[in-house]
Amino acid sequence: MAKITKLDDIVSLCKRRGFIFQSSEIYGGLASCYDYGPLGVELKNNVKKAWWKAVVQMRDDVVGLDSSILMHPLIWKASGHADKFADLIAECKKCNTRTRVDHLKEKTNQSAEEHTEHIAINSAIAGAQDLSNKVCPNCGSVGTFTEPMPFKLMFETRMGANIDDSMTLYLRPETAQGIFANFANVLDSTRVKIPFGIAQIGKSFRNEVTTKAFIFRTREFEQAELEFFCEPGTDEKWYEHWKEARFNWYIDLGLNKQNLRFREHDTNELAHYAKSCVDIEYRFPFGSGDWQELEGVANRTDYDLRQHQRGMRTLNSWYENNGDLTKIELKEEADNYEKGPLSYFDNEKKKRYIPYVIEPSAGIDRSTLAFLVDAYDEEEVRGEKRNLLKFHPVLAPVKVAIFPLVKRDGMPDIAHNIANDLKKYFNCFYDEKGAVGRRYRRQDEAGTPFCITVDGQTLEDKTVTVRDRDSMDQIRISTDQLRNHLREKLDV
Numbered sequence: 001m002a003k004i005t006k007l008d009d010i011v012s013l014c015k016r017r018g019f020i021f022q023s024s025e026i027y028g029g030l031a032s033c034y035d036y037g038p039l040g041v042e043l044k045n046n047v048k049k050a051w052w053k054a055v056v057q058m059r060d061d062v063v064g065l066d067s068s069i070l071m072h073p074l075i076w077k078a079s080g081h082a083d084k085f086a087d088l089i090a091e092c093k094k095c096n097t098r099t100r101v102d103h104l105k106e107k108t109n110q111s112a113e114e115h116t117e118h119i120a121i122n123s124a125i126a127g128a129q130d131l132s133n134k135v136c137p138n139c140g141s142v143g144t145f146t147e148p149m150p151f152k153l154m155f156e157t158r159m160g161a162n163i164d165d166s167m168t169l170y171l172r173p174e175t176a177q178g179i180f181a182n183f184a185n186v187l188d189s190t191r192v193k194i195p196f197g198i199a200q201i202g203k204s205f206r207n208e209v210t211t212k213a214f215i216f217r218t219r220e221f222e223q224a225e226l227e228f229f230c231e232p233g234t235d236e237k238w239y240e241h242w243k244e245a246r247f248n249w250y251i252d253l254g255l256n257k258q259n260l261r262f263r264e265h266d267t268n269e270l271a272h273y274a275k276s277c278v279d280i281e282y283r284f285p286f287g288s289g290d291w292q293e294l295e296g297v298a299n300r301t302d303y304d305l306r307q308h309q310r311g312m313r314t315l316n317s318w319y320e321n322n323g324d325l326t327k328i329e330l331k332e333e334a335d336n337y338e339k340g341p342l343s344y345f346d347n348e349k350k351k352r353y354i355p356y357v358i359e360p361s362a363g364i365d366r367s368t369l370a371f372l373v374d375a376y377d378e379e380e381v382r383g384e385k386r387n388l389l390k391f392h393p394v395l396a397p398v399k400v401a402i403f404p405l406v407k408r409d410g411m412p413d414i415a416h417n418i419a420n421d422l423k424k425y426f427n428c429f430y431d432e433k434g435a436v437g438r439r440y441r442r443q444d445e446a447g448t449p450f451c452i453t454v455d456g457q458t459l460e461d462k463t464v465t466v467r468d469r470d471s472m473d474q475i476r477i478s479t480d481q482l483r484n485h486l487r488e489k490l491d492v
């Protein structure tokens, strides 16, 4: 049985040690927006780097992209977001709390507390809903809901000097559409050939209705998405390939296999354009331990590129209607759509087609939370509690901490020299304050894999102690060999 960590313990460690803070805290905070502190930004950057390394750098068939957050509004018409991207919500008439209908639970023998913390898996915009037996997650009343109503998830902003001649734009709710919009650019400017992928990491924004559970579901978040373009007919093979590759990525970075699983979507919960979709789920510590989506891998067929071909044909109508998306209908698909501007010509097979797309779509903040939760550990050492984060070295915000045992006899100078040398290769932290035991504990809590201590013996034989975070074992290493020893252990 895997350990269940309390989310509260993680939240308080994150604040205490400078991983994650509530946004705008000095003004009372801004709901469901978070800031990453000095250790948090290092951790999150490392998660992004590890994703980029596995998905782009180590492969010959994936290239990168960084598209803008603000895009032409027709993109969102073509993608379906402008019309359909809404959650159904219902308001409890007793306490006025609004909740996503797909997050409501039936009255069963489960406790109200579990309802509060549960975050459901499906996002459904279904037809008639019977809410008569549903429980309000806030006050526990049963069947006290208003009729469900749609709640638009896209944030709007305006571009232009004044109200009269400015236009409504949307903060992107996913990074994927920037990739589809650049498909032809990438084809024309590089030598990629199908099968190939375009990858991107960037901010996305959703005006989420329910936003509990720390950084699990926030209104501003970062996504890491890959659109992998392949020939129709090979899509199922690539779907399996990416499912496995993405699952193994989490394991390789140290997530406990017991806390990870696949959940294949049933046909009735598949998005209309998806041929198949699987969630990679992690057992987050909400309620009594709950499986939640970490990443989705979907076979999106040729839907998006075909939709954008329709969007491109709608441009005139967009001008005629002064950019009012509500007045615009997407143009029908052209008869010869397979040969359209977003098609691909296979030079060897001498055939033109719209590629199919396999999309692994991960959340950087959500996986950062999973890595934090999974790494968190508490143990008792000689009657004292020791908190530690057992991060994989690749993810650890600080790789090595360097201490002089005492602030005299030239020990600080030697320690500074070691730190200055190692800094060229990875993130180091120098600390000379307080008892060395306390310094070790602080680094355990920050997840630092190794601590180096310069002591009396260093002055005699030029060796230092290297302490391992997890085992707390200490070995002596000569200062000449330190750099190589650590680089090998840290894999950096």
Ligand code: ATP
Binding pocket: 120, 121, 122, 123, 174, 206, 208, 215, 216, 217, 218, 219, 220, 221, 222, 223, 293, 294, 295, 296, 361, 362, 363, 364, 365, 366, 367
């Ligand atoms: P959910 O059902 O949890 O709302 P989703 O199925 O709508 O998620 P996708 O649109 O598939 O999510 O987005 C892909 C990934 O982006 C998710 O697996 C998740 O890791 C991340 N993500 C989506 N919405 C949020 C959010 N509000 N906060 C943090 N991460 C998010």
